Amino acid sequence: MPGLSEPHQPVTALPAEDVFTALETSRRGLSRAQAHDRLRTHGANELPRTAPRAVWRQLGAQFTDLFAVVLIVAAGVTFLAYGLEEPRDAGTATLAVAILGVVLLNAGIGFTQEYSAERTAQALEAMVPRTCQVVRGGERLELPALDVVPGDVVVMEAGDAVPADCRVAEAHELAVNNAPLTGESNAVGRTADPVAAGPLLEARNCVFMGTDVVTGSGLAVVFATGAATEFGRIYRLAAAAPRQKTPLQRQVASMARRVAGVALAIGALLFAVRLPSGDSVVQPFVFALGVMVALVPEGLPATLSVSLSIGVRRMARRHALVKRLLAVEALGSTTVICTDKTGTLTQAEMTVTEVWTEGRSHSVTGVGYEPRGEITDSASVRELLRVAGLCCNARLVPPTGPTERWRVLGDTTEGALLVAGIKAGLDRRADEAAAPRVTEFPFDSDRKLMTTVHRTGAGYQAYVKGAPGEVLARCAGIQQAGRSDALTGTYRTAVAAVADGLASKGLRVLAVARRDLHGPRPAQEEAESVLTLLGLVGMQDPPRPEVTDAVTACRRAGIRVVMVTGDHPLTGEAVARRVGLVRGSEPVVVTGTQLDGMDDAALDSLLATPSDLLLCRVSPEHKMRVVTAFQRHGEVVAVTGDGANDAPALKHADIGVAMGASGTDVAREAASMVLLDDSFASIATSVRLGRAVYQNVRKFLVYLFSHNVGELVPILAATFAGFPLVPINAVQILAIDLGSDVLPALALGAEPPESDVMDRPPRSRNERLFSTSVVGRILFLGGIQALCVSAVFFWHIGSSGIPFGDFTQDTRVYQEAITMVQAGIVLSQFFNALTVRSDHRSVLTVGLTSNPALLAAGGFGIALMAAISYLPTLQAVFNTAPLDAGDWTVLAGLGTVPLLADEARKALLRRRSGRSAGGAK
Structure with missing residues (x-):
């Protein structure tokens, strides 16, 4: 069917009657058999949609994260070590299972968040018009828009959505809203006449998928469906555009590579250092694995996903639905x-704001389609607005429920005129009954006018509205003091100046005129000439x-x-x-x-x-x-x-x-x-909330990585001091990372925006997540924490008097020492969480109790640590021992040291900032 393969130019240039032949159809439409064949040839009338990823693919993607890969490899090698060692140590198997548990937990949280967001987005998607009216075999049917094929004859009426790209064959006052394709909100008239060659979207005898019929009615023949439509062309253009990674995506990926690289390098180095000291490779490997686990922030992926989802929920409460979690931070x-x-x-609701008639301007109050407001000296403008309202095809629809608003069915400009008429005290139904319409000359973009003819008690009158220049050129008189005066050159200049003045304010200006007629069926030229100008109407789409x-x-x-x-x-x-x-x-x-x-x-x-x-x-x-x-x-x-x-x-x-x-x-x-x-x-x-998300991400990064320093340094110190065992084992590290630290990190991720978040400039696109200030604060807090727990460990080991070489995993003093190290890190992190809530404000200014979730999360971590210390079952898993009250007192005192040190740092920063501000003055 050559007429269907490249119809655009031939069809737009053909007379209406020849369109049916060119598209191999007729006014009776296609037969059912023809429609069936064309549906098989051209496919369903829908845009190609990206198939959602299978659930197993979405879940599998969670295991490709670099942190996950590192941990999976570590778990596999640990299982291998467990199988090779003699005798087998149950602790090695426990470590492998714990690492896999971490991977599964992170994957589950990430999958849940992304799957939920994707389902929400799919529920939101609106489809191209679901049904339309089509003539097939001479019968008018309502069919799914998916079944429309080239050659179908579509019946269009006001309010209908256009289901495909069509050539208009009949047009009765037909106008469409092309805003979805062109971005212009004005209704544009359609014609069945042939047009000269040019861009398809400018063809006035075509209507396009995704647009709406504003006024009138008509018949149109489909020449393109689905991806072949103009809608489909733009869809393909969009599909070809690559999805950009957000700044946070890029920075987290970079961070993951660096942290994983450092962890592997340090682990390998310490494995090499420890290997010559023993006969088995298992113990040096487990030691090196503990170092690697100490450096990898196992809780970070879960914390990041949940923190971003908190931002998503906050934005949803502010009427912003985020489809991709990382887009929160990008904002x-x-x-x-x-x-x-x-x-x-x-507001996308045209509103009349000014009416000019008989040499005076009248302001109009009220916004939108709700008919509430006033017009100064409304009696003076009623005739103008009566004529303008009768020369309209739009309808004003009141709300039918408490959540609905007034709306306009038809052209929004006409809707604004109707609302202004109500504000002036007019009754549209009464006016239509007193002056029923008998003829209409619809608006078109060449004349820029619309004219209606009405029967009145005194005979017949033409009512005209349109572009000021076009109407003024057709006027011979002007309404003044209730009578028609000759429209002299002075009057014309004055009216043109008023129109220009209204337009300069950004108003859309319409002129309104009328003339008396001798009969109900005048020629268009007669109805639109020798007019009497009633005045001008200025309207705008008001800003929100x-x-x-x-x-x-x-x-x-x-x-x-x-x-x-x-x-x-x-x-x-x-x-x-x-x-x-x-x-x-x-x-x-x-x-x-x-x-x-x-x-x-x-x-x-x-x-x-x-x-x-x-x-x-x-x-x-x-x-x-x-x-x-x-x-x-x-x-x-x-x-x-x-x-x-x-x-x-x-x-x-x-x-x-x-x-x-x-x-x-x-x-x-x-x-x-x-x-x-x-x-x-x-x-x-959303920008404000997005900035808060990034701030919160940095807060919990400082929080998480500072304790990683506290975990790593004691291990390194033990290595270089010649101590044969680790001050904290890998299972203990996992318990801290996931049991004690994740909940406080999540509470930090839920911190509300700081008061001055929108007074700061945007950060640079190239700014690293681990900036110098962030790394410096991690080392500052983590270093203090590491010194404290290292001192506790070696003090407890040294005070026992046992030589280093005599310590084993089962030595009671060693079990107490590693328990104190774990408890010391947990307590330090409790106070650390309080201080990282702000870079520069004191914890007292922020408020010790202003984030109750953070206090509860910290309390849970301490309670979990107590359980690890005292419950025999957990003692067996973590190789720990019970601590006495004196131990807890010492550890609590040392735990406050990072907070007090950071408070001193903040006070110094505030003092310097105050001096700088004073100097600037």
């Missing part, structure tokens, strides 16, 4: 936000009230906000000024056409300029190109969008933010985060 590192305008910065503060917060946080919209530059600039995106007198406004004329060097220069930047009339390719250019500059880019045309940029961005209320399924699938309320303010809130 916190955002340096540039490329935001859409309609529905994100604005919370957006201005959100934009200010982003500026204060060092985040650049760039508007990227498909709307007109004047409209975009007006909205940008109202929400604070533009503060100077002359922002840089660049259109898509201008972007086409720029090479990469010119674009890079444009984006590097620190000015207020607005990108208007842009295409999907433009948006993705801008995102890529920002990323070349090292920026972490967040992009908002709702339409299919936004999907490529959403996927390519570091963090793609789709609209949940108004967004398309393609946009939501491509995005990392979905705004359930479509508001820019939710992005700013």
Whole structure:
């Protein structure tokens, strides 16, 4: 079927009657057999979707993490050592089982978090229209949109979703909303007439999958389905864009490689040092394994996953649904936000704000489609709004439940006129009854007018609304003091100036006029000439009230906000000024056409300029190109969008933010985060929470790795002191890492944002997770902890008077000593958790009891340590012994040393900061 393989140009250029022949169908539609054959040939009318990973693949991926691989190898070698040693030591088998248990626990937590997030995202995805009306075999049927095939004749009415790309064959006042594809929210008229060659999306005789019928009705013949549609083209563009790794993904991967490398290297070195001292390789290996386990933060993957999921839940409460856990942190590192305008910065509800008639302006209060508000001197504007309201096809729909809002069925501009009419005291039904419509000349983009003819008590009248220039050119008179005066040159100049003034405020301006007629069926030229101008109406899509503060917060946080919209530059600039995106007198406004004329060097220069930047009339390719250019500059880019045309940029961005209320399924699938309320303010809130997540990640990294130092140093000290056994064994280390440290780390991950988190600039994209300050603090706290527990160990061993060479695993003093080392680390970490809650604020300022979960988690760790010390069953597993009250007192005193030392460090930092601030003054 050549007519179906490449129909675009021939079909758009053909007369309506020839379209059926070209697509091998008829007005009666396809027969059932033809439809069945074409469904087999072209496939279902759906976009190709990425198949979800099988559950076993998702679970298996948890074992490919570098930490997991290292631990799995360690467990395998430990099992091997257990099988080779004579006699076999049950402790070696216990260690191997414990290491595998750690791997399984981490895998289970990670899988649960990711599986839950993926299921939530799949539940959110909206499908392309589920049903549509199709003519087949002369019968009008309602069919699943999946079954639509090329050649089907689709019946379209106001409110219907277009199921596929179609050529219009009949159009009766037909207008569609192409916003999901083009980004423009204005309804555009459709015609059945042939059009000249040009871009398919600009063909006025075509309608496209994913768009909606706003007004009118018509018939259309399908010429493309599924992936062959314009929707599908953009989907493929989005699918080709690689998913960017977040900064945290990159840094955690780098950290894992380095830690694993260091652990293996030190373990191998100490194995080599210990090997000559004994006849068996098992003991040196177990010793080296203990060192490696001490360095690997076994609890980190689980802690990181759960901490990020806490951020996800917090964002969900703020109307932001995060689909990928690591996207939470990416938001916190955002340096540039490329935001859409309609529905994100604005409410997506056109509102009349000013009416000009008989030489005076009248302000209108109230926002959105809810008909609440007032008009100054409303009696003076009623005739204008009555005429404008009767020249409308939209309908205002009241809410049917407590959670619903007023909405408009049809063109949003017309909806705004109806709301203004109610505010002026008009009754639409009464007006329609008094002046019923008899004829209509629908709006089209050439005339830029809409005209309706009504029967009134005095005869017939034409009511006209449209672009001010077009209406004014057709006017011969103007309404003044209740009568029609001649529209002189002076009047024309004054009206044009008023229209320009309204437009300069960013308002969409409509002119309203009328004329008396002699009959009900005038020619269009007659109905739209010799008009009397009634006045002008200015309307806007009002900004969301919370957006201005959100934009200010982003500026204060060092985040650049760039508007990227498909709307007109004047409209975009007006909205940008109202929400604070533009503060100077002359922002840089660049259109898509201008972007086409720029090479990469010119674009890079444009984006590097620190000015207020607005990108208007842009295409999907433009948006993705801008995102890529920002990323070349090292920026972490967040992009908002709702339409299919936004999907490529959403996927390519570091963090793609789709609209949940108004967004398309393609946009939501491509995005990392979905705004359930479509508001820019939710992005700013998410940035704040994302920054808190990163801060919290650093807090529990300092917490976890500082005790790793406390575990490693005693082992190294014992090696170089010639002590034959380890001061803390691998099973004890695992008990600390998973039993005592995970819960406090999770409590640290749930810390609320610090008060000044949005007063700091974004961190550099290249900033390492283990920065100099973080590593320094780990060594500071961990070093103090290590010195304390090492001193306790050697003091207890030395005070016994037993020579080093006589110590065995079963020596009571040795069991007490390693118990004191483990307990000393647990107690130190309890106080350590309190001090790492802030880099610079005192623990007293933060509040000792402001995080009760942290205190409870620390108490659990201490209780677990007591159980390990006193319960015989656990003593057998960990080779421990009971401690007396004196031992606990000494250990508690030493445990406070890191906290007191860090308090002194913080006080010194605050003093230096105060001096610097005073010097700056």
